[in-house]
Amino acid sequence: MIRKLKASEKDLYFELVDEFYHSSAVLHPIDKLNYKRTFEEIVRSDVYTECFIIEYDGDIAGFALISKTFSQEAGGIVIWIEELFIRQQYRSKGLGKEFFEYLEKHRPAARYRLEIEPKNVRAQMLYEKLGYKILDYRQMIKDIK
Numbered sequence: 001m002i003r004k005l006k007a008s009e010k011d012l013y014f015e016l017v018d019e020f021y022h023s024s025a026v027l028h029p030i031d032k033l034n035y036k037r038t039f040e041e042i043v044r045s046d047v048y049t050e051c052f053i054i055e056y057d058g059d060i061a062g063f064a065l066i067s068k069t070f071s072q073e074a075g076g077i078v079i080w081i082e083e084l085f086i087r088q089q090y091r092s093k094g095l096g097k098e099f100f101e102y103l104e105k106h107r108p109a110a111r112y113r114l115e116i117e118p119k120n121v122r123a124q125m126l127y128e129k130l131g132y133k134i135l136d137y138r139q140m141i142k143d144i145k
């Protein structure tokens with residue numbers, strides 16, 4: 001199940017973001033003050049930033065944070081997948097792929113973009129299977145025509 005983060009789930013958001021930024025998927029953790037600022041932005045308005053909770057069998061399996069901008073170059077809305085984190089015990093269950101399918105169905109865009117760590121070859125291969133291409137050493141892009 002994929003659902004939007006609720007305003008009452010601040011502690012859950014902080015827990016997931018902290019786990020993400022201290023995982024092997026990320027090389028450089030960020031200051032915890034940024035967690036608070038991002039949460040406040042999510043709660044204030046989902047026009048530009050949205051957070052989704054990914055559940056599996058009733059458990060919290062991970063989360064995804066996206067931001068939306070308009071781009072003349074892309075000819076419409078560009079959605080940046082800022083953070084996508086699936087907890088270790090829920091990986092290899094197709095939840096990442098399920099999230100991307102959900103995103104394309106419910107948040108249509110002219111282009112989807114994401115950043116991955118350069119050494120995360122497993123993620124790179126997954127995204128390439130989903131139709132993304134490498135823009136540079138750590139940016140991946142998918143144009144929707």
